[in-house]
Amino acid sequence: MNPNLIEYIRRYISISDQEITIFQSYLKEKKIPKKEFILKQGQLCKSRYYITSGCVRLFYIDNKGNEQIIHFGIENWWITDYESLINKLPSTLYIQAIENTEFLELPEKEFDKLCKEVPQTERFFRKIMEKTYIAIQKRIEYIYSLKGEDQFDIFISANPEFTQRVPQYMIASYLGMSPEFISKIKARRK
Amino acid sequence: MNPNLIEYIRRYISISDQEITIFQSYLKEKKIPKKEFILKQGQLCKSRYYITSGCVRLFYIDNKGNEQIIHFGIENWWITDYESLINKLPSTLYIQAIENTEFLELPEKEFDKLCKEVPQTERFFRKIMEKTYIAIQKRIEYIYSLKGEDQFDIFISANPEFTQRVPQYMIASYLGMSPEFISKIKARRK
């Protein structure tokens, strides 16, 4: 079904071909065009999503009415609103496709069954979460120890492809800076 | 052994008394005085720590030589350097007691054994990680949508006891602001 996902899972746990088949049987293949939403504010988030191709952004509308991007999701990323999913609260977030996007949906109800049938699933998601946590903690470090300009540089050199795929004002939003400031940075470089 | 921990575990998973006993058998009770370190930069972090009493801070030294606090750990919190623990890299962080602190140590080697003996352990830590992730993501939201003064207010109202337990300059460091700025905020209020 999805060779990337299989390789991805086996990077974290050992799992038989048969178990992989079970795992995959719980996933629904989906596809949405650019600008469509996987999740909107106010909805209950009921699934975990694995992006197979394309790109999405997870964002909220802040007190001033601005869209603030929390993070992006690209190929081979799991994305969801954990707060809504775990605590069964209406979501405060939006997940929107920036490109035409294909993804796999793992509904939380199925997730519980899957964990019973293939117990390593717990281990897999535990490890994914740890990896994700390391990344977000590193991000906190950057926020507090680098000034805006340096954060931009590091983001671009860590994600060079993003410059092509994502409009600059979204990168600005993700980095918590104004789009004008990014223009300024780039102008300084010329 | 530790009634808090038992209650804490049972909040996340169902586990028999016998399994609880096994779980506890893997934990080492430890105690350090104020100002001592659980972990220092350069060391390999080899354990997960559960604080039973007291308070610690997890921090790094930034490019300007300042101590930057990433987060605190108090009663009933798990704390570790995941990057060092998972990727087996020398730590870039310090974990230091702010008060005399008692904690339980779960060495990572034992962790693997424990997961085999009590498989729900995976589920437990997966859930802990999800909860932790929700908290840190919420923090990113605050950083980007509230100005310093409001971040301070929210921190204080969410953690009123901290004002007594932790020096103000450490709260400033956690919030990524200068101690002078916190004085200024407080002066404005009078």
Added chain:
DNA sequence: TTCATTTCTTAATCTTGATTAATATTTTTC
């Protein structure tokens, strides 16, 4: 109970990056 260390405050000045507003450029759509 004094000295030393740690923590906190005040105030002046300076920097980073936001805001505003106008214009330019690129991309999409019909």
Added chain:
DNA sequence: GAAAAATATTAATCAAGATTAAGAAATGAA
């Protein structure tokens, strides 16, 4: 391929909060 929509740039002004430097309080230790 023209019009519309989305994105990017430029420049002037402004504000939040850092930095510096000094002194004041509080805490701790001998």
